[in-house]
Amino acid sequence: MGEQFQQRKSQFNIGLIARIMGILIVINGIFMFMCLPFSFYFGGEDWFALMQSGVISILAGGLSVLYGEHRGYKREIKKKDGYIVVSLGWALMAFFGSLPYLFSHEIPSLTDAYFETISGFSTTGASILTDIEGVGKGILFWRSLTQWIGGMGIIVLAVAVLPFLGIGGMQLFVAEAPGISPDKLQPRIKETAKRLWWVYASLTVIETILLMTGGMSFYDALNHALTTMATGGFSTYNDSAASMSPYIQYILIFFMLLAGTNFTLNYFLFKRMFKAIWTNEEYRYYIGIIFLSTVSIGSVVAFTTDLGIEKSFRDAIFQVVSIMTTTGYVSADYTAWAPFATMIIFVLMFCGGMAGSTAGGVKIVRHIILFKNTFLELKRQLHPTAIIPVRFNSKAVKGGITFNVLAFIMAYFLIFGLGILVLSALGVDLMTSLGAVATSLGNIGPGVGSVGPVDNFAHLPDAVKWVLSFLMLLGRLELFTVMIIFTPYFWSRF
Template sequence: MIHFKEIAKIMGALLLLIALLMLPAVIYSYYYGEDPWPLLISMGITGFVGLILFISFSKQDQNIRKREGYLIVALSWTFMALFGMLPFLLSHQIPTFQDAFFETLSGLTTTGATILTDIEVMPKGLLFWRSMTQWIGGLGIIVLTVAIFPLLGIGGIELFVAESPGPTSDKVHPRISETAKRLWYVYVGLTLSATILYWIGGMTFFDAINHGLTTLATGGFSTKNASMAHYDSAFIQYVAILFMFLAGTNFTVIYFGLLGKFRRVFQSDEFKTYTLAVLAITVIVFYPIAANGGSYELAFRKSLFQVVSLVTTTGYVTDDYTQYGQGLTFIFFMLLFIGGSAGSTAGGIKFVRHLTFIKNSWLEFKRLIHPRAVVPLMINGDRVTGRIITHIMNFLLIYLLTFVLGALVLSLMGYDLPTSLGAVATCLGNVGPAIGDVGPVDNFAFFSPAAKVFLAFIMLLGRLELFTILVLFTPFFWRAN
């Protein structure tokens, strides 16, 4: 039997937190002389519903099992999107449900795809809330990584190098809670650091804090229509590159680095692969971009920025990479399927899954020659069990099937093939820009209401590791024990 009352209490606490996080946006509205009532009313509604749920079920104290865990994760993002879109609806800046839901869920999943055609005319308070949704989503995925996913046994997280224990049938273990707290400190500290450096680089404080929030969330929402291309500053763009790269790194690796435990940093096979892959891909795309003219420094910066932005699923833009030629466009399209590191705020498949797949495939040749030999797969010096390998292989297969079927659905809705492939790939990977009519200088406003809801579902699937959502559609999930 599923403990729905315990779930309702947790949803109530979540909504109270969301209401509290709307307060800075209200303050910005007052500061800039805007109408604060859409945000105030949204804050009141969210807080009231959260308070009712929390008080009504506050006496519930039952263990959270796997079933409740899956529902909590799925409902958390859904509730946050439904209540988080209220400021956009009540202000009439985004007047339709489908558009407001798409924009808000795009923020919370840190996808960064937008339906807004003129961002700069939006009220400052709403722009700040829009950026805040991404920061909330980035923070939320860190908490899920160390507190919820180990409980659920989500694929890939078993290889996470955090100091968190394995699955537990009890509520959040104190050790997990302590780990989440440490990573939260890292997240906040890096956000503040990025904000300060953006400000020093010439951004207004408002723009700096917004970009600080969305950079560390690997979300990519900007306060400017041209995204990072608006700032023709090498300093600002290199700051963005640095913090996008850090945000795509396993936050436990960053934590060890800050403590000076560099041996632990370089013991991470995923971090080494992530770093080398970014550098290698940058070198590959550098020469064709440099051949188009301009300084070598500018060509290098463009190459590195686009690669880091797409690999970390941030989605900031400094140039239209679809104008570099079909070969480079295809390379950038393939980057939508990589993703950052496990334990980071990045979306996508994650390097640790790619690394496991490639290593296991290579070892399979050795097993063919020596069928009786025991050939273990090692990651970070530890043996990877067969169950984990199977889980990761299943994840990759389902990810590919979801991409293909999603693109087929959009094609049947009447959209051309490059646009369908690009839209599904970027939403599933939580990236933002893609190819076709959803390239770096385009947006998602032209999609039909049905297509927007469908793509919002794809975003949620990708952000919550596929299985978390798909298991809810299986009959045995709902059967009584």
């Protein structure tokens, strides 16, 4: 038995996995120290909790790195190692990231602390905090920072890891990324990641400045910039964006749009390559869906309320962009709108942003391929011997990617249905189950039912919070990355 276990264990590059895990945890600890200036400046008592958490994270991560070095490892990372690193890395980051909440007693429950942290790192934005403005400034900044770290991590995944693991849709992003071609992927990863990080950080700085010109303090502006660019939606205000000025809301709308856009196109924006942006098929669908949804909802709100034209359409576009980009900021209670408008918002929860953005959800590119393949299938029925490929951006999509996309969407809605059944079995009402599963799996934040835009997740049972935490991780990591670990053939030696 011991010999069999040793053989099975040897199929993984344990030393490299331990080393990468350790580096991630150390980085986590370093980011915790970045919150200390805010604790000191505002005279908070949470500085010791952040210091303690940072030290523990750095020590634990350092020991993991040393273990990896001691064990020895090959520098080549294989597919199975990649799945372990991505899935375990996110879960461990969330565990150590929950320490500041626990040590500061801002969130004394491990379940709630982990839920809040995985919601941050997965850029979901679902929260259990009932008085956000009463939380220590250092801890609140850490809460925002978890989303920014998660958003930055997603860019790395989109460029370097998910295409390597064969996640459908992400290969298409790589084909469009600057400096990357399929035959030269590995040498260009670092260069491309640097460019996209630069765009990500630059947009964060620009948004911070623009929010400050609208009257926000530096602290609030920075927090909102961090969580906007990550499409996370954590706010420093109890009512999210509801009481913000129109100017601030329009700034948030603009940067949510950018954050939900393929970051390659944002890079093109900095380079003033406007034609390359508009000729991108996914981008045109992205803008088109937002435009049509805004017109539909805005018209309904304007005719059924006394808010006025400007306010009606501002609330409409804010919530459309917020939900579709999976940011999750709230400017109005969309569940109080006419049923038609609320239904459109619910449908948008299954759209997602563009591939290669920090947005969650299914992603627009997958919907495009799904619908194109469906219509082409009708044509194939008339011409069964004809070879009619799906085309995206005027290029034929490989059959393997099409099948992967179809499998992803089927798996997504299967998990959505199973999630509803599990929550219902745990005593959650149907409407809340629908909203909680949709928003967690899509990494959105607010849902419907008792987890709607004016509520939160604090009242849910602990078992439900763990289920939703898993769904957040599952959705953020493109389903298959996590699902495959639970299959017997993943652990098989052959």
